[in-house]
Amino acid sequence: VILDEGAARADVPDRIANIWGARTPHATDEPWPVRVDQHLADGVPEDAVAWSPSACVLCSNGCGIDIGVRDGRIVGVRGRADDRVSRGRLGPKGLFGWQANGSPDRLTTPLVRRAGRLEAATWDEAMDLVVERTRRVLGEQGPLGMGFYGSGQLFLEDYYTLAVLVRAGIGTPHLDANTRLCTATSDAALKESFGADGDPGSLTDFDLCDTIFAVGHNIAETHTVLWARILDRLAGPDPPAIIAVDPRLTVVAGAADVHLSIRPGTNLTLLNAIQHELIEQDWIDHEFVAAHTVGFARLAETVAAYSPERASEVCGISAEAIRQAAALIGRSERLVSTCLQGVYQSHQATASACQVNNITLLRGMIGKPGCSVFQMNGQPTAQNTRETGADGDLTAMRNWQNPVHVAELARLWNVDAVQIPSWGPSTHVMQMVRYLEQGSIRFFWITGTNAAVSLPELHRIRSILARDDLFVVVTDPFLTETGALADVVLPAAIWGEKTGTFTNHDRTVHLSEKAVAPPGQARSDLEIFLDYARRLGLQDRDGAPLIKWSSPEECFDAFKEATRGRPCDYSGLSYGKLRGGSGIQWPCNDAHPDGTERLYADHHFHTDTEDTEDFGHDLLTGAAFERKEHAAAGAAGRAMLRAAEATPPHDPPSDEFPLTFTSGRTAYHFHTRTKTGRAAQLQAAAPEPWVEVSPADAAALGIAEGDVVRVRSARGQLQARARVSDIREGVVFAPFHYGYWDRGGADPSIDGDSDGDGGVPTAANELTLTDWDPVSKQPVVKLAAVEVTKVASGDGRPSPAPTTTASAPADGQPRLERTVSGSETRR
């Protein structure tokens, strides 16, 4: 990469204090300027570094990144100036998170449980055991006794190998991934409205739009480089208007023209009311709606009952604010809407996400520059889990209810079509957990995800994973809380240590080259799955090995063939073409050899019954539509406006639990901190959990900044220091990053009322309810009724919550030092 000499260099010394870096303002008609961000370990001279091209894996933006290598070790990173996603920028997690690769506590050998303890073992010992238990379960229970739970963190090649292994080899429908917790609703909503997965827009639409509608999406912390992109518009001569829906005063909400701080659990009511107002004021693109959608009459009938006044009561905001939001949306000429976990992990998730699609369609804002809807992803490779069929989807966006699609896969994999489970949808993880609980799944392989911290109602999850009749395999680079419960732990090679591809939320595919060797005996997931398939002797219908590839590139080429002619067409891509470039967006094929910036530019959607990825669902109940119902809807290439009535959430506040708990992220951490907790700068910026309460609730409960508080729900409790923040009254927030691995090892045995004897519960999911969206099956981890009590005075010590983000102290609270690099020393 040659640095653009004229580019602004972001020499802001502290990217912990300045999360989004220096501004490079621009106008709508100018391209987003380059700004190259770089971080090298102390004392490493720039000219001693060899650079290896990749993209960042610490959120779904997928910023182009070069990995700096010296003496066989990763010593830093820099943004790629020519990258279409980031134009050289990196966020704090990208700048510092790579240090986890070199962490001294990486797993370097397999571990096998012997006499109750995990002990080092050889690969042969570990894999022989895994294969022996697989054979036993297959013999006793058949394929339905086997479950696989993967990740949104691996590469496309790992996922596709897993998908073929499980669907065509083992033949079980029990295959899901932790994308179920993050973007299952994105996937589901795109299918319900447009007929197939895949975000329609381009990230450049943020450069070109005049209005941004952010629903439950704290862009500033979840996608820091995208927020930097938006900040550069806000600092330019023609900034877009922003409407933010969030119960917290996030940085996005602070910058918004209208902030709708709604009561959690009321998204659908609000979105129905906005549509009510759009229709009432006739801010509708009638020509577009008539030509390119079906379902308007039913939608209009449904939202007619949701006046802003009625919604005002349900959502706890003023009717005037709803009208202002609708007016900005209704008068916009280039609208970009975006959703994330505030929609996906909340009540009636898919139904709500579909309403944001509806708003896009009612305004005709799709398939044109500056106009789109983003059903965003969270994880870097979530898109590939979905595309390859390593979660609830069938490979290359095929429809499990369409026998032609299943037969295509059977042909590709050279197996009988009946071998591929297609009598029902793939089993979602919460249902698998129920089968584990009932003992009908006896073998469970968890790859690259920390289920013992990230799934809801943790006391239940821990007790299930610890069952004697269950054999648990965990593949991970570290010994997580989940690994500590496993029978076999396999050490994984990660980003930077293996070659592969992945795809971000605007369909940009990057190639990530192996830059260094993995530590010890760690292996890539691809190698591990190939080894497992070989040892099991999985065969195709002719007796040849089922899986035909042995390298990432061969796997990619096989996947390309599987996608030919499907919405996510990779057939025009190759490692050679991706090498050294700036990322290419699928579909990429003979007709579009350079990729496709926007889907649906012709306003023809994937809703032909023969083509569609899914026949759809009733949004209230999740009842699956069948072929005849899809055909009867007559979409035939038109998008579907989907209507739904709002229902109350399932765990409402009560006398015993009067407050509503919601969980979320901070800019400095990812997931359960398995990587970011091992990067000194990030861990120091947010070293411990905290609990956010509003000034009014704090006053009523006698809580001051820094006091130790206990949050209790009907399921469990957590304890942390309080931050009095600008969160909506009646709502309590805690980050979900804080499990137990760095407090007394990986022992997750903290349960119930254990305070005072060493460990206190800190994981947000101690509180959450076992409940999921009926369509996407995404767990509802953003809503739980709780009570908050003060446990001890903070004695003037502030809570460790960052002050640079949504967790900043509320107006009128004591001012605290700004979070800066190395700020852990103040505590």
Add this chain to the structure above:
Amino acid sequence: MKVDQAIDDVLLAEEVLAARLMSLAEEHASEHDVLFMSRTLAQASIGRSESLRAAAASYGFTVEPHPSSTEVVGAAVGAARRGAPSTLTGSGGVDASLLVDLRQTYLAAQEAGIDWVILLQSAKASRDGALIDLSTRGHEEVERCGAWLRTHVKTAAPQLLVAG
């Protein structure tokens, strides 16, 4: 005119459906999606009954009060379990009563559905716009309830019967 009879049939079928859904929620509270959705759908069923009773009253129909359908259903659920095929109950350590109860509730939804069809047809022949709207909506909602139960039966059956 026997429209009042058709209304009465719908009311009885809806009350049985609501009671079956509540029973499904109670009996299978560990199946969290069944628990929450059964409750939601039972509330919807009760709401339909209330709307129909109000409509009936406005027409001057007298609707007979029904015996407590909770008791009726309690007895029926017990009988169904006792008489269920052996493949569906208690074999191999896996409790398939979920499947039995989903199936019975599905049949209750089917019965309510056809009763709404009968009412809708009589409303059409009577050219009663308000009753047409009410029974069209009632029929659609009950069909949706049946579709949910059907979806659930389809996904639950393989694991309960094959994985053993």
